[in-house]
Amino acid sequence: MIGRIIKLLSNDYTIKAGNQNYTCKARGKFRNLKQTPLVGDYVEFDEKNHYILEIKPRKNILPRPPVSNVDTSYLITSLKEPDFSSALLDKLILISEYNHINPVIVFTKQDLLTKEEKEKIKPILKYYQNLGYKVFLNNQITEIEQTFKDKFCVFTGQSGAGKSTLINKIDPSLNLQTNEISKALNRGKHTTRHTEALELAGGLVADTPGFSALDLSNLTKEDIRDNFTEFNNFECKYRDCIHVKEDGCLVKEKVKKGEILQSRYENYLSFLQDKKV
Numbered sequence: 001m002i003g004r005i006i007k008l009l010s011n012d013y014t015i016k017a018g019n020q021n022y023t024c025k026a027r028g029k030f031r032n033l034k035q036t037p038l039v040g041d042y043v044e045f046d047e048k049n050h051y052i053l054e055i056k057p058r059k060n061i062l063p064r065p066p067v068s069n070v071d072t073s074y075l076i077t078s079l080k081e082p083d084f085s086s087a088l089l090d091k092l093i094l095i096s097e098y099n100h101i102n103p104v105i106v107f108t109k110q111d112l113l114t115k116e117e118k119e120k121i122k123p124i125l126k127y128y129q130n131l132g133y134k135v136f137l138n139n140q141i142t143e144i145e146q147t148f149k150d151k152f153c154v155f156t157g158q159s160g161a162g163k164s165t166l167i168n169k170i171d172p173s174l175n176l177q178t179n180e181i182s183k184a185l186n187r188g189k190h191t192t193r194h195t196e197a198l199e200l201a202g203g204l205v206a207d208t209p210g211f212s213a214l215d216l217s218n219l220t221k222e223d224i225r226d227n228f229t230e231f232n233n234f235e236c237k238y239r240d241c242i243h244v245k246e247d248g249c250l251v252k253e254k255v256k257k258g259e260i261l262q263s264r265y266e267n268y269l270s271f272l273q274d275k276k277v
Helices: 086-098 115-130 141-145 163-170 180-185 221-226 229-233 250-256 262-271
Strands: 002-009 012-017 020-026 042-046 051-055 072-078 102-108 134-137 152-157 186-189 192-196 198-200 203-207
Touching (some): 012 042, 072 086, 086 152, 086 262, 115 134, 152 163, 163 198, 221 262, 250 262
Parallel strands (some): 020 051, 072 102, 072 152, 102 134, 152 203
Antiparallel strands (some): 002 042, 002 192, 012 020
């Protein structure tokens, strides 16, 4: 039988197949193969003897807690307290794009902005929308809910940005306290390990507190360039243009003209700093 792992508690895996859940162990062969089944994995399992037999190919893996086959990342981005960080947002978008995960941006705490601050942030929100990303304010609950169906999702963003608050608005029955989502979905005391994807609005959601702490050391400068999606719309003079020092670089021209957001380009340059460009 084929199913999907939705929970790992110690060495017990909960597998959802159809409308039924099964508790299984991993066969010893996975240890020999140096493989570990993860929450999010599609697996073949023996429902009678309660063993996982095979892990199906994964499209991606995210760490802390390790989860696989993520469809959508919800980038919970505070506009105030903590202040908006374009660098963190662009980093999370970059990591999502690199891992073939669809980023959805949810801006929170807009009610704390002054009238002037709201006007200043409007073109930034519009820019990300024009890139093709779904962009919501956290009071657009109905619209956000509609994006979960049949998707395996992760929530990530700054501490205090309002992840638990947003989940509670979508499903009040979960009644998560502040910071509780991380505790509920990633318990790691001694040998007991608990990672679980919660059912939410017709989909599954896991919290990945380590997502925002990921570094970019495993990405090449080309990986970083190619996953700033708007850069791909312009054909520079040189095919391998990195958009930093090259003459006749169309991307740099578009930044000067305001067609590429200045903060996006500056964040791009900062991500390249240790890549010896």
